[in-house]
Amino acid sequence: MATVRLAPVLRSSAGGSKQVSAQGSTLSEVLADLYERYPALREQIQADSGEGLSRFINVYVNDQDVRFLQGLDTAVGPNDTVILLPAMAGGHQE
Amino acid sequence: MGEASREIMRKARQQVPEWTPSQVKQALDQQSGSNEQEIVLVDVREKHEWNEGHIPGAIHVPRGFLELQIEEAVPDKSKTVVLYCAGGVRSLMAGSTLQQMGYRNAISMSGGFGQWKNSGLPFVQPRLMTDAQARRYSRHMLIPEVGEAGQFKLLDSKVLLIGAGGLGSPAAYYLAAAGVGTIGIIDADVVDDSNLQRQILHNTSRIGEYKAESARETIEALNPDVKVVTYIERLDETNVARIIADYDLIIDGTDNFPTRYLLNDAAIIANKPVIHGSVFRFEGQLTVFKPYEGPCYRCLYPEPPPMALAPSCAEAGVLGVLPGIIGILQATEAIKLLLNIGEPLVGRMMTYDALAGEFSELRLYRDPHCPACGENAHPEDLPTYADVCAL
Numbered sequence: 001m002a003t004v005r006l007a008p009v010l011r012s013s014a015g016g017s018k019q020v021s022a023q024g025s026t027l028s029e030v031l032a033d034l035y036e037r038y039p040a041l042r043e044q045i046q047a048d049s050g051e052g053l054s055r056f057i058n059v060y061v062n063d064q065d066v067r068f069l070q071g072l073d074t075a076v077g078p079n080d081t082v083i084l085l086p087a088m089a090g091g092h093q094e
Numbered sequence: 095m096g097e098a099s100r101e102i103m104r105k106a107r108q109q110v111p112e113w114t115p116s117q118v119k120q121a122l123d124q125q126s127g128s129n130e131q132e133i134v135l136v137d138v139r140e141k142h143e144w145n146e147g148h149i150p151g152a153i154h155v156p157r158g159f160l161e162l163q164i165e166e167a168v169p170d171k172s173k174t175v176v177l178y179c180a181g182g183v184r185s186l187m188a189g190s191t192l193q194q195m196g197y198r199n200a201i202s203m204s205g206g207f208g209q210w211k212n213s214g215l216p217f218v219q220p221r222l223m224t225d226a227q228a229r230r231y232s233r234h235m236l237i238p239e240v241g242e243a244g245q246f247k248l249l250d251s252k253v254l255l256i257g258a259g260g261l262g263s264p265a266a267y268y269l270a271a272a273g274v275g276t277i278g279i280i281d282a283d284v285v286d287d288s289n290l291q292r293q294i295l296h297n298t299s300r301i302g303e304y305k306a307e308s309a310r311e312t313i314e315a316l317n318p319d320v321k322v323v324t325y326i327e328r329l330d331e332t333n334v335a336r337i338i339a340d341y342d343l344i345i346d347g348t349d350n351f352p353t354r355y356l357l358n359d360a361a362i363i364a365n366k367p368v369i370h371g372s373v374f375r376f377e378g379q380l381t382v383f384k385p386y387e388g389p390c391y392r393c394l395y396p397e398p399p400p401m402a403l404a405p406s407c408a409e410a411g412v413l414g415v416l417p418g419i420i421g422i423l424q425a426t427e428a429i430k431l432l433l434n435i436g437e438p439l440v441g442r443m444m445t446y447d448a449l450a451g452e453f454s455e456l457r458l459y460r461d462p463h464c465p466a467c468g469e470n471a472h473p474e475d476l477p478t479y480a481d482v483c484a485l
Contacts, residue, residue, distance in 0.1 A: 008374045047400070056399040060456055068459050083456065085443075087351070087395040088372040088379065 002030050004082045013040035022082070027061060028072040030082055044086060057086040103186065110189035112202050115210040118176055122151070133174045136167070138188045139207070143180060147217045149210060157184050160191055171197045178203035178210070221246060227319065231273055239435045245273060249319060251432045252276040254341040256329060256357060258309040259283075260417030261347030261371045263295040265425040270313040270320045272429060277313060278341055280325035281305040292414035329353050331478070334360040343367045343431055345424050347417075351398035352478045358383065358391040359466050359473040367438075369427045371420045373412050376448040378420035381439050381458060382427050386467060388440035392476070393461040393468075416448055 001021040006014055014020060015038065024030035035042045047054045052071060059066045060083040066074045076082060095103070113121070121133055137148050138157040148154065155163050157179070168175055175197055177185040185202040192200035203210070211217055223231070223242065227249075234240040240248075251274050255262040258281045266277055283305050285296040293305075300308040306324035313322050325337060329348075334356055338344060344361060346368050348354050354370075361368045362385045370391065371380040383390050423444070430436045443456045466473040 008377045044399075054399070055397040056395050058394060063456055065457070065459055067461070085456070087399060088374055 001078055002076045002080050002082055004030065004034060004084065007083075007085045007088070009086055009088060010041065010044055010084055013044060014038040024076060026072070027059065027066055027074045027076055027082065030076050031072075045084065054086075057084060059084055103183065106186045106190040106202075109193060110186055110200060110202050112182070112186070112204040113176065114204055115213050115215055118178075118203050118210075119215055121174075121176075131173075133176055134168050135176050135178070136164070136188075137179075137207070138177055138185055139179050143207075145220060145222060147207075147211070147219045149178070149207065150216060150218045152178075157188050160188055161195065164192065164195070164197075168197075171195075172199070173197075174199040174201060176201045176203055179206050180208055181206040182209070227273075230317070230319075234272070240433060244433045244435075247433060248273045248429070249275040252278065252341045253428055253432075254278040254280070254338060254344045255347060256344060256353065257281050257347035257349065258293070258295055258305040259289065259347055259349070260292045260373065260412065260414075261421040261424060262345065263293045263309070264418045264421035265345050265347065265428070266309060266313060267295060267316070268422055268425040269428060270317045272425075273317065273319055274428075274432070275319065276321045276323065276341075278323040278325065278337070279306045279309050280327065280329055280337060281309075282326055282328045292412065292417050294418070329356060331356065335364065338364055338366055341366065343369065343428055345428060346370045347421065347424075354391055355398070355476070355478045359476050359478075361385065362390055362467050362471075362473045367431055369424045369431075371417075371424045373417045373420055375411055376413050376416060377446065378416050378448075379443055379445040380420055380423050380427070381441075381443045382431070384431075384438070384440045389458045389460045390464060390467045392466040393464045394458060396461075396465065413448060416446075419446060419448075 001023050004020050004022050006018060006020070011018060020034070022030045022033040024033050031045060045054060045057055053059055061069060061074050061076055062080050122135065125132055135149060135152040137144055137152045137154045138160060140156055144154045153167055155167050175192060177188045177200065179185040182202060182204045185206065189200040189202040231245045234245050235242055253269055253274050255266050255277065258266065258279045262279065266279065269277060285300045285303050285305055285308050287301050289296060290298065295309045295312045296305065304326050306326050310322040310324055313320055327333060329337070338360055344357065344366055346354065346357060348357065357368060361383070365385050367385070368383040369380065370383055372378065382388065427439055430438050441458050443458050445454050445456070460467065462468050465471055465476055
């Protein structure tokens with residue numbers, strides 16, 4: 001199973017986990033497996049269902065941005081790591 | 095001069111060619127247009143003599159250190175090395191030494207700097223640090239990558255901080271300590287007691303004061319060399335271009351998306367690097383957005399998240415020390431860029447996880463279709479979006 005690492009702002013949507021395992025041989029399968037267990041993650045990653053990845057999130061497979069690989073069709077092996085990194089608001093909070 | 099030293103001089107004169115100051119000037123003028131610097135001018139006098147004035151473009155290698163330093167200063171032994179001292183004696187003996195070391199074209203300037211100056215030829219007085227500055231920055235001066243020239247560069251540099259909060263506080267504090275000569279701070283907020291857990295430029299007695307003014311007081315107490323320019327306003331479309339125009343680079347410590355996009359686009363138009371940092375609870379990240387050399391913020395995130403998905407800014411929380419770490423890393427990147435040393439975090443996002451005690455790095459890529467920095471981009475008319483935190 002692939003490893004999925006969640007940026008801090010996503011963890012509340014995944015029961016507080018920092019890292020979870022997910023099944024699938026492509027990014028889109030891995031994400032589908034993730035949404036099954038953590039439905040709240042879907043709108044953070046693919047806000048419009050059926051569409052591609054949201055424009056306010058970056059997804060990396062083994063440290064490579066999937067926009068420059070094959071997007072949702074990027075192959076994900078069992079030893080690969082998927083990183084989900086949405087835009088962060090926090091600078092100096094008032 | 096004794097008999098033995100006269101003999102040394104006589105031998106040196108036979109071996110080392112001599113040029114008059116006007117011959118040297120002519121030779122220097124001839125090569126001034128070309129890129130190939132065939133002639134290297136070396137001043138072999140003592141430091142105090144050099145400080146009182148020297149020939150423009152000369153390098154300084156005191157005769158006492160000649161054998162030890164010349165090969166580093168002039169590695170190519172086929173160059174024409176013109177040596178000068180005050181009167182033409184020490185340079186003659188230095189020429190003889192260089193010949194022994196394998197320099198094939200060592201020349202001594204007859205009459206030395208004294209005759210050069212008396213002939214009305216141009217000279218410069220090196221910029222000198224005050225004794226207080228020399229002591230204050232002595233630990234920088236000992237690092238070859240900074241040194242005296244680097245310290246002057248820092249003193250001449252101008253850095254703008256967007257926000258004197260969690261990230262801006264440590265960044266500004268260390269930049270001031272390092273002797274960055276002008277620090278601009280834009281912040282319209284006042285100090286609140288909930289800030290003091292992390293915003294170390296401020297203190298309990300300043301609660302209610304403008305943060306920019308409080309920052310100025312702290313910085314001026316630390317280092318009188320630093321000029322602090324305060325802007326008690328919010329960065330917006332009407333002031334961004336005017337404010338950033340005066341600075342070499344910008345440290346982004348903003349707390350909201352509109353400012354981040356606004357700053358991104360204006361910095362691309364003005365071609366200024368932005369050192370971006372953000373923090374959340376126990377984690378932080380930073381990168382350098384250097385226009386056209388690496389990605390910009392819009393390459394990474396073409397749009398901000400919708401309001402419903404953005405974490406509630408006031409409730410997000412952060413471990414107080416965390417913006418300290420990220421802010422200091424931002425200051426470090428700023429100094430690297432200002433001195434043009436090392437590998438800046440351009441195209442790389444560094445992340446820090448305090449609980450795990452882990453740094454990691456992600457490669458970032460420019461988007462060729464980026465609306466702000468890609469081909470056919472128009473950074474001047476992009477939307478900056480509503481403030482998801484303010485709503």
